[in-house]
Amino acid sequence: MNSRPPHGDQTAGSPPTVPPPPSPAQPAGDGSRGPATAGRGTGQNQAAGPAAGDGGHHRTGGTPRRAGLATLPALYPAPIPQDGLEAGRVLLRDGTAATLRPARDRDRPLVAEFLGRVSDQSLMRRFFAGESREAAVESLLQVGPPDERYTLLVLVGDPDHPRIVASGTYVRDERDPDAAEVAFLVEDAYQGRGLGTLLLERLALIAARHGIRRFIAWTQPDNRRMLEVLRASGFEAEQHHRDGYVVVSLDVQPSPESVERSEMRDRIATVASLRPLFRPRGIAVVGASRDPGSIGYRILEALVMNRYQGPVYPVNPKAGVVGSIPAYRSVLDIPGPVDLAVIAVPRDAVLDVVDQCGAKGVRGLVVITAGFAETGAEGRELQERLVAKVRGYGMRMVGPNCLGLINTAPDVRMNASFSPVFPPHGRVAMSSQSGALGLAILEYARDLGLGLSTFVSVGNKADVSGNDLIQYWEDDEDTDLILLYLESFGNPRRFARLARRVGRKKPILAVKAGRTAAGTKAAGSHTAALAASDTAVEALFRQAGVIRADTLEDMFDIAALLANQPLPAGPRVAVVTNAGGPGILATDALAAAGLEVPEPSPATREALRRFLPPAASLGNPIDMIASATAEDYRQTLRAVLADPTFDAALVIFIPVGLADVDGVAAAVRDAVAEAREAGHHKPVLACFMSTRGLRQPLAVGDERIPSYRFPESAARALAKAYEYARWRRRPLGRIPAHPDLDIDRARAICREAAARGGGWLPAEEVDGVLEAFGLPRVPSRFVRDEEAAVQAAEELGYPVVVKMASRTLVHKTEWDGVQLNLEDAGAVRAACRGIRDRLAAAGRAGELDGFVVQPMLPGGTELVVGVTEDPLFGPLVAFGLGGVHVEILQDVVFRITPLTDVDAAEMVRSIRGYRLLEGYRGHPPADQEAIQDVLLRVSRLVEEVPEIAELDINPLKAYEPGRGCYVIDARIRVEPEEPGSRQRSAPDPGDA
Known part of the structure; x- marks a missing residue:
């Protein structure tokens, strides 16, 4: 069911964004911004200080007038897959799991088998010319760099004997580098299950990263299924006829419609994949035992005694009857359908049981057995084999090393766990990462009379995770409130995306353990020093509207209110x-x-x-x-x-x-x-x-x-409910698409530096990156010696500032490396000699790169804007009061990128010193929209240039409304980007 084979070269490149429309350069002084270009001098396309005539000592021209943030077009962040973008688990429309990965040359036998199973009609629709199957194998295995051509494969079956069921390829058009031809081939038995759409979405995301803007698909007029895939993708499409074929052109940049449809398809597939776990037609208890002290006995007893509304099949090769119920030697011997198997056998027997379940057609597993990734390297390797088998058979799995799951719905009444407590039916769903704690949680909920709809102990989260469960509960008619006990995150950026959406309908209440991890990493910038271990979690929860409870007791206090009472309309x-x-x-x-x-x-x-x-x-x-x-x-x-x-x-x-x-x-x-x-x-x-x-x-x-023992508990619960209600009422936020960015220039500077080994950029390269992203800078001159510094000062006009420039000495003030109010050439020479002599006395003269000369900018409020890279959450943007006080006062807030305009405005309002920005006791107010614009540009910068590991703007001077803010000093550190190193580009398997 596919389209014409691609021809010519292809590429796939930069992170998917809506490219800014061209913006003509404006005459100097008209208050507009033209596109930043590599050839532009440091005195152009940049902001200036206070307006002339206010007594300031600046000579930088008038302040540019920016278009209001609300008037800019919006970017639409691409969907975030559960696993890696290019490899990992995928779900078909019917909920069946499969594995996605790039094609490799050694796949030749698998590709030949795949093409041997495909019908002649499907092959003709993919390779119009009636290519031989041997030639088709060669075509699919033409592997090249992703900016030229790329092929993805979908595989199912036992990992030791997998089979390919679908392929998708794009090839860049030699005549039009913005376009690529795309084609798909799906095995006949798997057509109509969403694989064509899934491959189209993934290839579009990969291609957009490499600079491709359009896909071109050729197909036959009677290939209605393929045409429907293209039309229903949500991408902006144009269609015409040529030479007897239908040619469809798709704009692969994310749009509101394409993102919404992608997320809807993902949600439908996820719910379908989890339904056999929560509403199985039959349950097999593998490892059911006659020993009352065994877990297998307790699970069987829990299912029977709580009146599970379906057949239960004990599986025990050594007993014909368990608990008065006929037992079976193997899952394969069970006569009726089995949707769910609860596995409580010794660790080394688990994989054989999974093979039996796969052969039986079981759809879901709950693996109670421990001894996997939680035990070390050997256990991790065994867990990887387990997950590969589960996915190969198209199943979903809770665990391993878990308590089990519960569904209290009256028409299900399933206690597929070894918990002796079956909670009352209610409208609260809960996931716990700790099985032992889950036992206490269920007992506490019962004592409080808090009814649960479902409870899941996710254990090692090898497959089913918190993100999957949130999607399932999003439209679950039995669930109004979601509770999470978290010990770790695997894909926090996807968690944030889901929580933002689901939280608009249903509150998500979480306890995150491990708030006070011992020690913090050595930091080279103010921003990194301030980003403690729990900072990213707090930022994520605030942005995503997740209600954070400090303790489990607090969680249930808040839950008792949210589950039973309306949200407060105000704080009174x-x-x-x-x-x-x-x-x-x-x-x-x-x-x-x-x-x-x-x-x-x-x-x-x-x-x-x-x-x-x-x-x-x-x-x-x-x-x-x-x-x-x-x-x-x-x-x-x-x-x-x-x-x-x-x-x-x-x-x-x-x-x-x-x-x-x-x-x-x-x-x-x-x-x-x-x-x-x-x-x-x-x-x-x-x-x-x-x-x-x-x-x-x-x-x-x-x-x-809800009734509380003490008023303080009630007050805390009500405050959390009000905070959530405020978040729910606030606008969703948008990511403005600034039209004046020169993304390619910034990337080129940082990638070249990363190729040199990375580190802190020299001053002139920092200035180039900031200019490329339209960040307002004070005119600066980088010079190597004293006489050049004097010449720069003469050009800029006195008084000036002289700063030391070094890629290794981060904090200038520690070396008295910032000399202010220099009124003449002698003062400039003396300042330069003094900096050089101090470093020489410390034996560090070789670390001086030169000097930066700037005009003095009096007045304004000193702020700090920075970025540090969290290994799991990606870039964290910091904002607060700046200057030398940043680490003393620590009046700084953090948020995770990408920032929306609502995030940026909230950051500005959230610092304790916000009253200073409003104007306080004679101190003039600050241009808050200009500050927010800087935050949004910095966020976009680190999203578009993943080589940036740290960024520090300190100080950023903010002036009165309408007069902007200006970067006085900045540092940028880059590192070579490793594939999969950032969650925004390739999330690791597993998640919250």
Whole structure:
């Protein structure tokens, strides 16, 4: 089912982005920016300091007026595959797993077998000229550099005897380097299962990285299936007829439609692949035992005793009956269909069992057995063989080394684990990376009365991972809230992408263990020194809207609120209490968490005055005093829920004397029921500070009011819910496509430096990279000696700054390497000699590259913008107050690239010194949009040029609104890019 074979050379190159439209150069001084070019001088296409005439000592011209960020076109980040872009697991439309990888010359026998199974019609549609099968083998195995031609293969079957079922190839057009011809071939038995679309998407991403903008596909008019693949891809397409063929031209740059359709297809395939795990037609327990102490016995008992709504088949080669149920010697002996096999056999027997399951047609595995990657190198190798077998048979696997999984749905009732606890049915789904902790979690959830829809212990996450489960739960009608206990990430950038999308529908609440990893890596820049081990996780959660709990107890406190109450519309909380002390504690806790405790409206105060005793306090907290009755609680709560002043209510009760706990609880229920009938849907939290607590849950119909032992717990939970509600209401954000970037120039500079071995770029190369990305710089001259420095100062105009330039001495201030306010030639010479002499005295004169001369820029607010590379999360962008105080004050926030305009604006507002940027006590405000523009350009720079490992702009001087901000000093370190070294280009298998 495929198109004409490609002809000519092909390439595949740079990361996929929407290329900026051409922008004509503007006359100097008109406030516009033309495209940055390699030949441009340092005095052009750059920002200047404060406007002339304000008393400043600058001679850099007027400030360019940038187009507003909101007016720029948007970039659409390409989809992020679960495994590597070019190799790893893929899922077919029906949920079957397969393996994707590039073609290799040694694949000749496999390709010949593949073509031998393909029908003559399919072969003709792929190789129009009726090529022999031998010639077709040679055509598919023409391997070249990816910027010329590339072939991907999809394989299934036992890893020792795999078979190819599909191939896709692009070849760059010799006549049009922006285009490549693309063709596909899918084995007849696998047609209609989404392989053509999958190969098209992957080849498009690879080709776009190598500079290809369009795919050209030739196909026969009656090849409707191929034409539908091309039309349904979501890529912008043009179609015409030529020489009796249909020619389709596809723009392979990601677009909103292509990204949305790709993610939808991925979600459908993932859900289909996991359905046999959660809703199997039959379950085999392999390793079922008669020994009550064995795990196999406990799993079988859990399935039977919790009334799994389907057949269960014990598998034990040494017993004919297990637990009064007929047993089978092998999975192959089971007469009925088996969708799920729970494996609890010794480690060395697992692979043989997987072979049996594959032959039986089992779709899903839960491997309880331990002894794999968690044990060391030998275990890792065995786990890799296990995963290869599972994928070869098209199966999905939870584990190994896991507790199992649970589905509480009444029509399933599956406890495929060795947990003795079967939680009540509810609308909360949970994944735990720890099996042992999972046992405690299930027990705690049961004691709290928190109902679960599904629970999965992912163990080593060798196949099914948190990202897969999030996609499954996204549209699961039984799930409203997702809980995650995480110990590690495998593909955090994909996790962030999924969480941003799913979090708009359903809250994702996570505990991430390992916040305080001992030690931090040696750092060569301010940014790297500030990026502690947990920084990337915190940044990811904030950007993706994931609610972070510090402890499991906090997680369940927050979950009790999110699972049962509406989200707060605002931060204003009414506190209703019968004791002053707890009310004060609650007020302090709410304020500390960023919530507000305003006074009731005059109408509400008047209503309260009618029935509360004169001694009651009608402010906030509303203290009804110790004599408050259940009726007082009912009327007071009803009044505050009707008051538009408040967005939420916290009800505190502490027993005094013979207080009626149950009566107060009933009054709270009644008040909430009346409020709901009146249309007041505000969250309500209770705090019953009684030694025996509440005998019955606070339930209003299907709604449950969460009850806490102490007000601080309730306050923290409500604050987290409000923070999530704010994130959910904020705009999605967009990545502006700046039209003035010279990406090729920046890449060329950094790749050339990386080829030299990498390291810190010399000053002139740093300036070239910044200029290529339109970052506003102070005019600078790099010079080698004192006389050249004097000449540069004469050209720039006094007063000037002289700085030492060194690729190895990072912090200039440690060497007194920045000399300010130099008024004449003598001062410049003396500054240069002083820097050289200090380094010579320390024996480091050979590390001085030269000097940088700049005009003085007085005033402004000093900021820092930086990037450091996290080995797992990719680039982290930092922003905060700059200058010499950056590491002392540490007023810095981090975010993961790529930044959206919403991310950049939030970064600026998130530092503790933000009031300084707004203007504070005579200090002028800063141009916040210009700062955000710098953050967005830096983010794009490190995404487009992966060789950049560290970047430090310190200081970045920001001036009044409309007058911009300017890079005063910058450093860039590059490293050779290793294939697969960055998650944004080739994620490792596994994930959150």
